[in-house]
Amino acid sequence: MSNVIWPSLPPDQLKKAEESTLQRELQWLLRSLQGTFTTLKDGLEECSTLLAPIEPGSTLVLSSMRSENVKGFITRVGSRIVKADIQLRFATLPPPPKQQSYSLRLSTQASAPSFMIPQLTNTRNLLAQALDVIDTGRWTGNSHDASFISGQLRLLLDLILEAKQSLKGSDELINKWYENPLDERTFDPPLPQNLALNLSISENAIVAHFRTLHLAQQNTPTSFTTEALSGLSIRQRLGLAARLPDHDESDRVFSFRGQEVRVREKARVESQDPSLMALMAKLNALEYGVKIARRALAAVMDIDDSEND
Template identity: 55%
Template sequence: MSTLIWPSIAPDELRAQEDATQQREIEWLLVSLQESLHSLKSGLDDCADLLAPKEPGSTLVLSSLRSEHLKGFITRVGTRIVKGEINLRLASLPPPKGQTSYKLSISSSPTAPTLVLAQLTTTRTLINACLDVVDATRWTGDAGNADFISGQLRLLHENIQEAKSALKGCTEEQKTWYEDPVDAKAFSPPLPANVSFHLSVSEAAVLLNVRTLETVHNHTGTNTPLSQPVAGSLTGLSIRERLVGALGGNRPVFHDEAHDVFSFKGQEVRVRDKVRVESQDPSLLAAMAKLGALERSVGLWRRGLEVVMGTEEEEEEEEG
């Protein structure tokens, strides 16, 4: 079945009519996008409000699974950790005399260094950038210029994607624990030199990794693991280690970093003990869900405008 125009139109006139129709579609879409940008601003404001530094903040419970290795809490206000107490029970970190655990307390002194979650700072910066783009698009730009609006939508889409990625914890800019150690004076008393305290965000949850460290001595070599299995040892422990365990001594602890060497504060170190604890943060979960919804909406707007403009294939080639 075919569709014919009757009476027939000359090819030049047909192309002119097609161009005029396309232009009317673009104009209609650009007008409707102004309303969509208004709703986008509202959603971005909600995200910014969820990450804003409002008292009393979010208090998150920290507890290691199926063990007493780590118990405590932290309080987050915006991007900062303003309060916290962590009790550790690790063989490599003996508690003070008369105590059953080693206590880490985040200092409340106004002169103490601040513990900041860099990923939340990145997310807030990107959300604010999106709000600026929306305002520029609605009030100072050429709302009738399809190329301008398409470029603004692309910028919005990329910024929202990066903001969501920061909350998911999968950005390339995120520093590792040994690259970005916390200031020992952020704690009262100061954090012990052989302890690494690292906070980050993963899947909109606050992730805490506490590590006890030991210096790598020159006579051991930097490639020697903490415990080398010997031939005939089915358990992976040497005879010496099994004897230590049988006599009630500290058994070696195995984790994903046990055999690695890291450069930490100018020293080569190994991780003796490692405790990893996640705590779900309702505000961060809500912000990530909203950013996901906004990402999908802006993606649809981008694609719709590109289809009407006839630039969809060009955009796909550039992204590919």
């Protein structure tokens, strides 16, 4: 089969015909991308709903797998923890008299600070920005300008990728647990001075780190060390070091609440969050849709799209 135009056109007319055809194809694609924007907006709104502060939220179990160190649950509504009941059994965190474990319960007082998860707050803000990008591409900007639409798709893809990365988390964020300690008044009774609790997101799961601390200068007489050893007998205090399990931070010194401290005991528990897993799946689909749109537009515009791979 031949694809030669008959009757044949002179080279100059053929070039004009090709340019005219390409321009019509570009305008058709730009019109169809308006429908793509609508579909992407629906998907982003579904993602935002998964992070919206809507009751009853997600109740997740926090339990250490091979020990009784951590047992309990938390309830997440949007990017905030609204309920928590956790039982800790650490050798360096003695429970109150007549109790078998140390209880952490979220304060219900109106003046108590909110227990926020910054990664989820950041993800929700990124989704809001992505929705603004789509509205700009549909209503505010020139929908017939291929360069403008290409730029909006690039910006939209960047925001989606950043939202995905926020849900995946990073080791750097987890390792800087000492920089922004949780307000003690978040719990009732307040967190003890020698306990650090950090909540983060890693691979769509809620990850909680519990650390008991002691001053790096052991001979410094402060309430920090007194509280850490209160409730322990002399025999327990003498034998404590030999029984403590090793961990990856035992030889490091951290600056925590203005004091140089070491980590005595450390526990890590995680709980998969179905809503966050669904959110990641939707973001993956949105990423794929945006890449397809960018690839099609780049082909018609005859520009390099290697960065889209």
